[in-house]
Amino acid sequence: xxxxxQFDNQFSEVVKIIHQARYNAIKSVNAELVKLxxxxxxxxxxxxxxxxxxxxxxxQLADYIQNTHPEFKGFTRRGLYRMRQFYETYxxxxxxxxxxxxxxxxxxxxxxSKTKSRQEREFYLTLVIKEKYSSRExxxxxxxxxxxxxxxxxxxxxxxxxxxxxxxxxxxxxTYVLDFLNLPEIHSEKDLQKNIVLNLKExxxxxxxxxxxxxxxxxxxxxNNDYFIDxxxxxRGIKCLVMVELKITxxxxxxxxxxxxxxxxxDRDIKKDDENPSVxxxxxxxxxxxxxxxxxxxxxxxxxxAEYKTKLIPKNILRKKLHExxxxxxxxxxxx
Numbered sequence: 001x002x003x004x005x006q007f008d009n010q011f012s013e014v015v016k017i018i019h020q021a022r023y024n025a026i027k028s029v030n031a032e033l034v035k036l037x038x039x040x041x042x043x044x045x046x047x048x049x050x051x052x053x054x055x056x057x058x059x060q061l062a063d064y065i066q067n068t069h070p071e072f073k074g075f076t077r078r079g080l081y082r083m084r085q086f087y088e089t090y091x092x093x094x095x096x097x098x099x100x101x102x103x104x105x106x107x108x109x110x111x112x113s114k115t116k117s118r119q120e121r122e123f124y125l126t127l128v129i130k131e132k133y134s135s136r137e138x139x140x141x142x143x144x145x146x147x148x149x150x151x152x153x154x155x156x157x158x159x160x161x162x163x164x165x166x167x168x169x170x171x172x173x174x175t176y177v178l179d180f181l182n183l184p185e186i187h188s189e190k191d192l193q194k195n196i197v198l199n200l201k202e203x204x205x206x207x208x209x210x211x212x213x214x215x216x217x218x219x220x221x222x223x224n225n226d227y228f229i230d231x232x233x234x235x236r237g238i239k240c241l242v243m244v245e246l247k248i249t250x251x252x253x254x255x256x257x258x259x260x261x262x263x264x265x266x267d268r269d270i271k272k273d274d275e276n277p278s279v280x281x282x283x284x285x286x287x288x289x290x291x292x293x294x295x296x297x298x299x300x301x302x303x304x305x306a307e308y309k310t311k312l313i314p315k316n317i318l319r320k321k322l323h324e325x326x327x328x329x330x331x332x333x334x335x336x
Contacts, residue, residue, distance in 0.1 A: 031101035041087030103128050106135040114142045123147045131209045148318035149173040176308045183310045189246050210237040220265045240276040241266050244283055251287035251305050253295040260301040283308050
């Protein structure tokens with residue numbers, strides 16, 4: 001039968017209704033599953049605490065369920081211990097109690113098994129809800145040290161940027177991991193730009209899902225001259241244009257002059273009246289933090305300096321760096 005285009009818009013609305021209903025059904029099932037696992041974890045934990053059950057009884061319970069109800073999946077010894085751990089980790093945490101059913105069980109297990117502290121767990125729980133990560137996406141973010149990189153970046157953002165955009169510390173990182181680009185150690189800025197655009201989905205995942213891509217080599221005209229911005233995005237959360245300048249070398253203070261010029265041009269000629277002032281990121285292959293601090297201390301444009309890595313950074317290195325920053329902050333606080 002030949003389909004008429006007369007009702008395309010109306011038919012697409014029906015499809016949207018179906019998709020929404022399916023999504024709601026999945027959310028509802030997930031919420032009930034998480035509640036179930038919480039309740040079982042609570043039951044086992046209290047039996048253990050009251051010395052009524054030891055680990056051997058939990059093992060017997062797993063065998064009993066598997067033998068009498070083989071259709072019940074996930075209630076193995078390991079599964080039951082995970083449910084107990086889930087309850088015992090969060091039962092006194094009001095924040096998690098309010099949000100735990102918004103997160104899939106698979107994502108809960110990833111966060112429980114791969115994080116080291118309450119702060120890190122709550123960071124990823126909040127992130128999953130905000131970004132709606134799949135388990136694959138969440139695992140990559142944890143493995144790439146998203147938490148550590150975000151905390152390090154929060155310590156280094158200049159006061160001017162936070163005055164202009166108060167939520168900016170939750171948007172940008174100090175280091176971006178671009179291992180998915182498969183770049184050789186020696187590469188050009190054109191190679192970097194080209195591969196980012198070719199792998200835009202992964203790049204947006206690394207930068208944050210609120211980023212919307214506007215264009216590469218974005219042309220701005222000032223006087224009789226044309227200038228080109230490497231990458232231009234819009235961030236829905238902080239409601240502003242975000243330009244990215246790519247550098248395959250160490251950060252140099254003179255990069256800031258060019259960035260200020262581009263940001264001024266964006267705000268005068270491209271930014272809409274209801275948008276916030278534009279933000280610039282200089283994304284370098286490497287940077288000296290002391291040089292960056294000196295360069296930004298009197299710089300008047302909302303600019304951030306970050307570095308990119310073409311391979312995953314070992315998490316022990318990131319944790320050490322974050323620990324050193326916390327110690328430094330404690331010393332400053334003691335001095336005050």
